[in-house]
Ligand SMILES: [Mg+2]
């Protein structure tokens with residue numbers, strides 16, 4: 001059987017604990033530190049023409065622990081260190097607000113996909129906790145968990161897919177090994193609409 005390499009429409013990364021070290025409610029750009037392999041992983045995806053975006057819960061804004069301006073400064077520092085992202089989808093609410101964007105709700109994934117003009121089903125969501133995987137599942141996206149010391153054992157067990165690190169994520173995403181699509185060439189198959197969707 002022949003497998004076609006199938007690149008995702010976009011890779012959507014959680015920010016804290018995934019792209020940068022998790023400093024809770026950080027409003028200080030000076031404390032932004034990339035996670036190991038983040039620069040290289042993003043570089044490989046960009047060179048492969050895969051759009052990259054950030055989907056991040058920032059409830060510190062709703063809690064009054066950091067200002068929108070401080071959050072913007074931190075995000076600007078993230079782009080300074082990790083390069084530009086094709087989209088940012090940020091939830092500034094808290095659990096009690098009942099919004100549709102705060103992960104595990106799917107809103108951020110749907111919003112980022114809409115901005116990038118791709119289907120959420122063609123997106124990969126990369127995160128470090130269960131909320132990220134639940135948001136991915138709720139949006140119909142592929143979820144890949146990259147556990148840290150903070151990740152709960154139960155979150156790892158329940159994850160649809162677990163990667164060792166960001167380099168492993170890129171291998172999985174670009175190889176398409178987890179999502180093989182048969183290369184269909186038979187005219188009858190094409191007539192039945194099998195070739196692509
Ligand atoms: Mg996180």
Ligand SMILES: [Zn+2]
Nearest residue numbers: 091099101102
């Ligand atoms: Zn929200």
